[in-house]
């Protein structure tokens with residue numbers, strides 16, 4: 009199958025039951041995408057497909073025809089600096105997924121309200137509780 | 152000079168008498184307040200790689216030829232594996248090795264809970280390993296199960312003997328008190344659910360073993376693995392550069408590490424063993440539930456004269472019994488205290504330390520009943536607390552205590568209660584509550600650090616500690632930068648590898664900063680002394696007139712001012728190496744952390760929904776190294792505490808002992824939508840008796856008082872007394888009904 013990830017086209021041979029997260033992490037070595045539950049409950053594995061946030065752990069790789077963007081493709085996004093500035097990272101295991109979700113949000117709504125942020129980010133669990141800082145980072149992502 | 156002492160060492164509120172070699176530390180503390188680097192907000196040294204997904208966690212380690220291991224777990228809460236046949240697993244495609252009970256530490260014949268590890272399989276893929284584990288044929292002999300802690304206590308199914316404590320004359324004090332309040336409080340099992348599950352990758356290199364593991368204690372895992380496998384500790388190297396959260400559950404090696412190590416030896420290939428999220432929810436440890444039958448008695452002027460508690464720690468099959476009675480003994484100046492703590496051994500998953508174990512649970516009961524007492528006496532809860540504030544820890548003086556200052560700073564938040572209540576309407580009742588906090592957090596020796604100064608003027612702090620997400624890497628860099636007189640960006644910290652740094656303590660018990668920080672400062676001071684010595688020779692000046700400031704070597708008279716990097720460049724490949732050790736804790740003193748939280752809630756009296764709207768947290772943990780990171784710790788602790796107070800509920804089938812909530816969908820940790828406004832303040836007063844820093848730990852204090860503060864705010868809002876965690880809608884409605892005098896629905 010063919011997969012376009014961060015603007016690059018890849019050809020991978022994987023069984024039909026392989027998740028997008030497995031392809032990204034194990035076939036393409038893009039380990040920035042984390043898997044914390046592997047069943048669609050935490051958001052750690054969030055990537056974008058054609059700009060929309062998608063849980064890569066419950067997405068079969070073979071069903072993906074759009075352009076995939078992972079944290080590796082967003083490393084220079086202003087949100088990264090905003091997260092660093094706001095201290096919106098503790099252990100960092102949820103953080104790439106948070107940034108990917110947030111990037112989709114600010115692309116759709118460049119000046120999100122607190123309510124919009126809470127709505128869009130509610131699927132990204134952070135057990136360390138960096139939420140106040142994440143909110144701050146997204147509110148001030150362009151500063 | 153090294154000195155051998157016999158001392159008490161505290162970790163997570165557990166004390167041990169140990170021999171310790173300590174090194175005297177002649178450095179005097181920096182004056183209070185922000186310095187050039189220490190005490191100033193710093194973004195994390197490792198933030199960029201964590202945010203960009205470049206940080207390599209154990210979960211990301213893929214070694215060439217690596218196999219995947221899966222663990223077979225008991226389907227029964229209590230059973231004996233009479234026969235374990237590994238052959239069916241070995242016959243499956245991809246399976247390379249299988250081990251059974253007794254082949255590796257942690258794999259056992261007797262299973263005491265559903266999920267207890269029994270056997271393990273290594274295969275080419277994770278799916279093949281899981282298929283292999285499922286294929287292992289086990290002949291189970293089922294044994295009787297007990298999951299009810301009260302039944303276990305009645306029947307004497309205990310871990311150890313009950314712990315008793317008494318001071319003064321409790322019975323007499325109760326008999327002569329003006330008011331007595333009694334109540335039973337319960338707290339439920341709480342699951343850590345760090346986002347990176349427990350996991351290890353093991354690889355043998357000759358007779359040496361490399362262990363990559365998600366741990367809070369690289370050095371402890373080294374010892375444990377060496378002992379478990381019967382090899383010399385120096386043959387084991389444990390690596391954990393980045394880890395995805397622990398909260399107390401990752402202080403030891405675990406069966407997954409041993410299984411990976413033994414399977415790696417059997418196959419000659421690296422083996423990875425990672426728990427799934429569902430395994431994490433049954434077999435990775437938990438905060439045990441408690442039952443607390445409490446009595447509080449006072450004189451009409453508000454003086455607390457007696458406190459008593461019968462505590463049951465519902466420990467599960469394994470774990471250790473934390474001091475649930477600790478806050479009752481320590482928070483108030485009450486002369487008559489009687490506690491007994493029984494530890495039930497039941498067929499449920501084992502306890503592991505969870506962020507201030509014992510004190511989180513005990514503070515809920517104590518601080519709720521103290522407010523009930525205040526209500527009965529018609530006294531202001533803040534005044535009640537001030538009046539009864541303890542002046543010593545059961546006779547032992549404090550190294551420092553600024554709880555009174557915390558109370559003073561809490562006033563303005565407490566004052567808001569009139570205005571908050573006034574915002575109630577027919578459906579949403581609003582109120583304000585508070586609770587205080589006492590906990591350990593002083594750390595202790597031993598811990599060591601080295602500093603390496605290169606001719607490029609850059610400094611590396613080397614120590615085999617770990618940064619579990621608390622920002623300790625950054626705090627250590629700040630301390631070294633401050634001591635050496637250089638900006639923070641000149642300093643790196645190399646940690647998380649037992650082969651590449653000296654011993655450092657575990658990242659638990661709020662002990663990392665107070666334990667390793669002073670060693671880092673001492674190591675930086677040692678390097679600085681050497682730089683000054685060389686500079687004195689080079690410029691023919693006395694050492695005592697030289698100093699390093701703003702990365703410049705300066706003389707007291709101002710005549711010499713040489714850029715540090717320029718000066719060091721003459722070293723070429725030579726390096727300056729500093730070493731430092733953590734000095735002893737003050738003898739005869741109690742090193743404790745204190746704080747108070749004021750919480751505003753809104754309660755929907757129709758549905759029982761509770762919303763936390765604002766939390767003000769004021770904590771006294773000595774000197775603050777990084778105010779930004781400290782704020783994050785407070786917010787994180789409070790949010791985690793709101794989870795166990797309101798939404799996190801582990802359900803267990805009482806018939807089978809099976810955990811029913813094994814996913815992050817069923818077990819509801821807080822999301823960004825649950826977060827209140829959080830205001831945090833620190834007293835930031837260095838503990839003059841504690842090391843060269845005066846800093847205590849902050850990882851745990853913020854999670855201690857939050858549940859009680861929420862419970863007390865609910866009482867303020869509705870008049871209802873909640874007695875059980877989590878305060879689900881059912882519990883809230885029950886309490887509201889009880890308040891209205893209707894029969895309590897259960």
Ligand code: FES
Pocket residue numbers: 042043044045046047048049050051052053054063064065066
């Ligand atoms: S790992 Fe995909 S949602 Fe949790």
Ligand code: FES
Pocket residue numbers: 097098099100101102103133134135136137138346395396620
């Ligand atoms: S930073 Fe640890 S889970 Fe979010």
